[in-house]
Amino acid sequence: MPQLSLHSPIGPLTLTEEDGKIISLDWGWGRDQTETPMLCAARDWLDTWFDDPKAAGVFPFPLEPMFGTDYQKRVWTALCAIPVGTVKTYLALAQEVGGSARSVGQAVGRNPIPILIPCHRVVAQSGLGGYSGDGGVDDKRWLLTLEGAPIPSRG
Known part of the structure; x- marks a missing residue:
């Protein structure tokens, strides 16, 4: 599964994607770094959100939690x-x-x-x-x- 990390004001965060959907966001720097279009767009959205959450709006990309009842x-x-x-x-x-x-x-x-x-x-x-x-x-x-x-x- 592709992962991409970013620096944030609350520390490093790592996004994970599967089949064009974000499945997790974890604290820390991921081992693998893959710049897929989805992960780059999600990283850019988070950068905007950390600058101004109200201007960023609702997260516009598909989310599919990797587990859950x-x-x-x-x-x-x-x-x-x-x-x-x-x-x-x-x-x-x-x-x-x-x-x-x-x-x-x-x-x-x-x-x-x-x-x-x-x-x-x-x-x-x-x-x-x-x-x-x-x-x-x-x-x-x-x-x-x-x-x-x-x-x-x-x-």
């Missing part, structure tokens, strides 16, 4: 509907897709395409909640600040 995929689809610069609680998302706040949190934590499937926009009722990116909650806070989203305080 039907429930997880339903949660990930709902994440893509959360607009730039806004947040939604795990509980509110659970009410939309079914399940509990905990099951939504587990699905969010297993998201194989973070940022592009914007799991950083989901927060706890009492604060930010967790984040499985390399920088943890600091990355989540940074991404929300970049988007101009409200940063929940601990209640």
Whole structure:
């Protein structure tokens, strides 16, 4: 599977493609570097997004998570509907897709395409909640600040 890495403000990121679709985004620099048209376009979009998320708009290329249950995929689809610069609680998302706040949190934590499937926009009722990116909650806070989203305080 072709991979392409990029430098970002939150560290190196690696995109992976299969059959013309993005299947994962990982923290760190990938071993293999292949400049396919899809990976170059996705890298360029991310560069634009890191400059101005609102100007970049919605990720315009096909995403197909490399794994996931039907429930997880339903949660990930709902994440893509959360607009730039806004947040939604795990509980509110659970009410939309079914399940509990905990099951939504587990699905969010297993998201194989973070940022592009914007799991950083989901927060706890009492604060930010967790984040499985390399920088943890600091990355989540940074991404929300970049988007101009409200940063929940601990209640």
